[in-house]
Amino acid sequence: MKPVVTAFLLFLTVSTIITTDAQLIRNGALNAGVRQTAAAVSQCGPVHGSCPSGLCCSAYNECGNTIAHCNVSLGCKNKWGNCS
Secondary structure, three states, X not given: OOHHHHHHHHHHHHXXXXXXXXXXXXXXOOOOOOOXXXXXXXXXXXXXXXXXXXXXXOOOOEEEOOHHHHOHHHOOOOOOOOOO
């Protein structure tokens, strides 16, 4: 295969994986069995401020400790919590 075609197919594959993972996380499929702290219901962001110590601020301005909260590629906000 030509390098351009290979690069394009790789891009499509990675994009599909990222989109699928994000949808699964939003639907809770990947967070099943992950224990959250009581503080996980608190909010964060420009209106609410920072999360309690050790928690992440998700793309939806919620504090928590799951993949959906802490993964930078899924929108974790470093300014308002701990992201990985």
